[in-house]
């Protein structure tokens with residue numbers, strides 16, 4: 001895009017998974033971005049161990065999933081606080097967790113971003129922010145040198161849990177402090193099988209071990225009778241001592257690749273937006289890493305924000321569209337914090353937790369409970385507030401098989417360009433007329449559904465709709481039921497809400 005007096009449209013602070021995903025979304029929409037990171041380059045820290053179904057679907061929606069699948073390993077099950085959850089293939093084409101270390105996820109995202117024209121500016125730390133009506137001036141500092149000001153329309157803080165952008169913007173980070181100390185390490189466990197999995201709750205805390213990559217295991221300890229020393233780097237020796245305290249062995253672990261600490265501190269930014277500054281990923285929410293949700297939520301924040309920010313930068317939608325980013329994603333983040341806190345409560349030592357856990361373990365045996373928990377962990381059940389009572393309104397659109405004029409297609413393939421899609425499955429003239437009034441912004445696709453019913457996590461099977469307005473993030477902004485005339489007045493309202501006013505006739 002570019003604009004007089006601006007160096008770029010959007011500055012993204014932080015080249016982690018959230019910042020990189022956001023940069024790709026903005027570039028797909030033709031927006032200029034600068035991604036600045038204070039580090040000298042990738043650290044190679046593994047951190048997150050993989051991705052859940054909805055994140056995999058999002059990558060599929062952009063046509064880049066295959067490169068992640070080729071590098072990772074599909075897992076048959078997931079867990080809620082160590083209680084196993086099964087997956088149901090009818091809910092998603094990607095109803096499995098993919099084991100893939102965060103370092104590999106970031107490398108693949110950075111490669112994709114580079115293909116879209118993004119070059120990360122390493123050794124560039126955001127150290128100052130000044131907002132005004134027209135834009136934001138961001139100071140970028142490199143050790144020892146005077147800060148360089150960069151002028152942009154918007155700044156997005158994807159700069160992690162200790163976010164400078166959040167602090168400089170005066171956004172509060174309320175929540176609960178750490179009550180336990182966690183350590184983890186990526187190590188070799190000679191003599192143990194490659195697929196060795198171990199989980200044990202004891203009087204002092206919890207230990208889990210699982211295969212990370214061929215030859216490497218992740219060992220995690222949570223001790224509830226001590227507090228973390230946040231500012232001291234974790235050591236391999238501390239991890240070994242923690243293991244001996246909790247299970248009386250270290251399995252002869254050796255060759256630590258990476259050792260780190262974590263806690264159950266749970267905090268969330270009070271606002272995801274302060275004028276021209278927005279927050280996403282860990283900058284907006286931190287929590288205990290149970291259920292492996294943090295990276296997923298950050299990537300999904302980025303995909304919710306990207307198309308909205310692009311639409312505002314292009315002058316199509318009003319700036320108030322960005323408030324919906326806070327409304328939708330703050331609620332999702334709050335729910336994640338609560339499910340993680342519930343998971344922490346279920347691993348705490350003690351007789352009362354033993355009893356609670358027994359009851360919970362029985363409940364998880366019920367398919368409805370299993371489905372509810374996996375919907376929450378995978379984020380497949382997210383439903384944003386939306387007008388209309390169609391069961392798809394606000395939900396992520398299923399990846400239905402379609403027959404188009406060109407042949408067959410999957411619905412998620414229609415979202416590769418990160419543009420809104422108005423899908424007409426009944427050849428309705430009023431739907432086509434609405435598409436004409438938003439021509440250039442919304443793509444009309446005429447097709448037939450191959451199946452009469454679509455599986456929708458959270459509400460079972462529903463009859464295939466007659467027409468759908470799908471946002472670039474894959475959520476349904478409007479849907480028409482199979483029977484009866486589509487409510488095209490409601491369609492036009494949804495088009496205006498999400499993609500700006502109609503073109504003048």
Ligand SMILES: Cc1cc2nc3c(=O)[nH]c(=O)nc-3n(C[C@H](O)[C@H](O)[C@H](O)COP(=O)(O)OP(=O)(O)OC[C@H]3O[C@@H](n4cnc5c(N)ncnc54)[C@H](O)[C@@H]3O)c2cc1C
Nearest residue numbers: 014016017018038048049126159160281282292293294295
């Ligand atoms: C021990 C551990 C285990 C985890 N396990 C899982 C898991 O299994 N599954 C899962 O989904 N999540 C997991 N997580 C969480 C996951 O790692 C985070 O949620 C994820 O890294 C968030 O990505 P992000 O891009 O928002 O932030 P980060 O990855 O923290 O990236 C922030 C980036 O901003 C840069 N930065 C910071 N300050 C500035 C500044 N002032 N200017 C410019 N750049 C700056 C940093 O250098 C960094 O590159 C785990 C986390 C930890 C700590």
